[in-house]
């Protein structure tokens with residue numbers, strides 16, 4: 174292909190004569206093989222010499238004469254690279270090309286090489302210019318002195334600056350330094366991917382930018398911009414429309430005859446759908462339901478879903494957190510008290526949660542924390558459907574359905590003697606397990622985006638994208654605090670966000686560390702298969718580089734120094750481990 178550099182072989186001139194010594198050259202010439210301007214090469218003391226035999230010099234050639242008019246010529250191996258060849262030709266006009274066993278093959282000529290290389294350059298340039306002229310996208314390049322060397326018609330359109338006005342001039346004459354991502358790439362070696370930027374109040378662009386290297390040295394930078402103004406505007410309108418819709422939906426819920434019981438439960442994973450299906454089935458009974466799930470999986474939301482399905486529209490949902498009430502107050506909280514029941518009691522008495530839940534649902538969260546004496550009393554509620562308020566003599570009837578929840582292993586508590594077995598079996602009539610977030614990874618994507626949308630509205634931030642790398646970390650993290658933790662992480666991201674794209678660096682360290690491999694995830698604990706040493710070393714190298722970069726706040730010069738490698742080596746490794754876009 175003409176635009177590519179020629180090989181050494183393409184440049185070899187074989188129309189020359191080689192002789193093993195000066196005498197065989199002389200005898201050939203004396204025998205009449207004399208050709209005007211023909212090049213003769215002979216060897217002497219292991220070196221090559223060039224002799225041009227001109228026809229006009231019709232004199233008898235002697236060894237002295239030939240020696241006198243010969244010039245020494247260096248050799249270059251046929252297998253040598255074009256770059257090595259150029260180094261040799263820097264010192265001489267010609268070079269003898271020798272094969273594997275040092276036999277001469279032909280010569281390289283500086284003029285010939287120059288013409289060939291120029292032809293390749295001209296082809297390459299023609300292709301390059303045509304490509305640049307055909308592109309609609311905005312591409313701009315600067316050289317090491319920040320001069321604009323490429324400015325496509327796409328760039329002309331986006332920035333309303335003509336090519337002839339900007340080419341050859343410093344980009345900083347046209348844009349503020351802080352706006353020039355390619356300048357950052359030029360000086361820091363950093364590459365940027367889909368970086369959102371607003372060069373003018375009415376213009377939004379996504380920028381990819383990266384340094385241009387030549388033999389390990391940065392010689393310029395390139396930036397490609399895509400105009401996303403209309404998308405951003407549409408997004409904003411969509412945001413506002415969505416906001417209005419969700420406000421309206423909330424208002425509508427109040428009037429709707431049958432509100433969606435699962436409205437507040439986000440996620441569409443198969444595992445979650447199975448739970449919803451089970452709730453629909455079990456809600457046809459009045460039986461007590463025991464919800465089990467890790468902390469933060471949303472047990473209260475599911476208890477409410479049960480309530481919405483099986484109770485009337487205006488029926489009460491009364492929640493009591495068994496872990497949050499002191500044991501001494503528990504009974505009066507649950508059952509209420511008669512007036513004057515104890516000192517400090519209200520004069521007119523107070524209804525307990527069981528009474529408040531009349532005709533609806535009593536939700537007992539953290540049931541594992543229920544004090545043992547209360548367990549006995551509560552068992553009576555479930556079995557007899559009646560109870561006495563504190564200080565009361567009149568037995569009251571229970572008219573509510575009970576849903577309890579726990580993140581503890583109740584069976585274990587029973588074995589340890591901390592939970593009554595009879596109460597356990599009574600509560601566990603219908604068990605419902607909510608799977609943890611790490612077992613329904615599809616929900617992570619959904620819920621993260623929903624919170625991102627909701628919280629960026631709340632904090633007035635415009636965050637629109639989660640980078641694939643950041644999403645990978647979110648998916649790989651084990652979420653011990655489940656949805657509550659995910660919500661906190663997203664809130665952290667939104668509050669501290671500086672750009673419209675969420676990058677890995679925006680995530681809390683514990684979440685990031687998982688995909689960088691420095692923390693063992695639940696999955697990796699399970700990973701019993703050790704990879705080959707080469708693979709393990711590769712993973713280790715990636716982690717070390719990533720950690721040092723983090724430690725040096727992304728400064729690659731400092732990171733290279735800390736790691737004791739050259740900048741070029743670091744860049745190669747970043748590229749190899751695909752860490753250069755982070």
Ligand SMILES: Nc1ncnc2c1ncn2[C@@H]1O[C@H](COP(=O)(O)OP(=O)(O)OP(=O)(O)O)[C@@H](O)[C@H]1O
Nearest residue numbers: 437438439467468469470471472473474580656657
């Ligand atoms: N599927 C979901 N969609 C939206 N929000 C959810 C979902 N699941 C849980 N949440 C939210 O996560 C937070 C924790 O939920 P909840 O308090 O119900 O968890 P829990 O399982 O009862 O936790 P704990 O055992 O610690 O009491 C709440 O803010 C809740 O709204």
